Amino acid sequence: MWSSTRTSVSCFWGQGQVRSRSSNADFPGIKERTLVAVKPDGVQRRLIGEIIKRFEQRGFRLVGLKMLQAPEKLLAQHYVSLQKKPFYPSLLHYMTSGPVVAMVWEGHNVVRSSRMLVGDTDPAGAAPGTIRGDLSVHISRNVVHASDSVQGAEKEISLWFQSAELIDWEGCDHNNIYHL
Numbered sequence: 001m002w003s004s005t006r007t008s009v010s011c012f013w014g015q016g017q018v019r020s021r022s023s024n025a026d027f028p029g030i031k032e033r034t035l036v037a038v039k040p041d042g043v044q045r046r047l048i049g050e051i052i053k054r055f056e057q058r059g060f061r062l063v064g065l066k067m068l069q070a071p072e073k074l075l076a077q078h079y080v081s082l083q084k085k086p087f088y089p090s091l092l093h094y095m096t097s098g099p100v101v102a103m104v105w106e107g108h109n110v111v112r113s114s115r116m117l118v119g120d121t122d123p124a125g126a127a128p129g130t131i132r133g134d135l136s137v138h139i140s141r142n143v144v145h146a147s148d149s150v151q152g153a154e155k156e157i158s159l160w161f162q163s164a165e166l167i168d169w170e171g172c173d174h175n176n177i178y179h180l
């Protein structure tokens with residue numbers, strides 16, 4: 001689904017050696033990706049930076065980012081499972097009320113971890129410390145989206161991004177488990 005060439009950044013360890021990379025074939029899930037989107041209320045409330053900060057601090061890698069006015073057709077596909085819900089029209093109205101910031105984050109178990117970072121769908125039940133638990137009060141204005149399964153993430157990423165818009169890069173921070 002994503003490009004196979006990985007952009008290399010020289011990593012200097014300790015006394016300045018460049019450490020050679022081991023294969024990551026032994027670490028399934030290491031390159032897992034998920035779709036996260038700052039919803040229109042998050043953009044309006046200037047929360048883009050705060051939300052990106054939480055994913056970066058956790059150690060995930062941003063591999064795709066764009067701001068867009070989401071077309072209704074895209075949202076209809078994205079929320080296809082909610083089409084029959086009574087709140088569906090208001091959900092589409094909300095999601096088209098302003099620009100959205102769509103992102104793809106990569107890392108070990110990023111789908112599950114993102115859902116934990118984001119918190120419960122209903123902010124009233126979202127734990128303090130989570131994005132929704134700290135920054136929102138109502139389910140219909142819950143500031144952020146995160147895919148809820150690996151399969152769903154793959155589908156959503158291909159819906160929101162062309163593969164050429166995703167950058168395969170490698171860093172050299174202490175969270176870089178490619179070097180384990």
Ligand SMILES: Nc1ncnc2c1ncn2[C@@H]1O[C@H](COP(=O)(O)OP(=O)(O)OP(=O)(O)O)[C@@H](O)[C@H]1O
Pocket residue numbers: 082087091120121122139140141142144145146147148
């Ligand atoms: N009862 C509700 N009333 C109003 N809006 C709702 C309600 N339930 C869900 N929503 C909206 O629809 C979105 C999608 O619902 P879903 O059940 O997929 O929750 P989610 O997976 O936590 O959210 P998202 O898919 O946006 O990450 C919610 O994030 C929320 O904005």
Ligand SMILES: Nc1nc2c(ncn2[C@H]2C[C@H](O)[C@@H](COP(=O)(O)OP(=O)(O)O)O2)c(=O)[nH]1
Pocket residue numbers: 082087090091120121139140142144145146148
């Ligand atoms: N108004 C309203 N909106 C709802 C309801 N259930 C879900 N939504 C909205 C908010 C969710 O973030 C969005 C997507 O639903 P989801 O995928 O089940 O939840 P989540 O993945 O956002 O946590 O739909 C709901 O019951 N009422």
Ligand SMILES: [Mg+2]
Pocket residue numbers: 146148
């Ligand atoms: Mg959902």
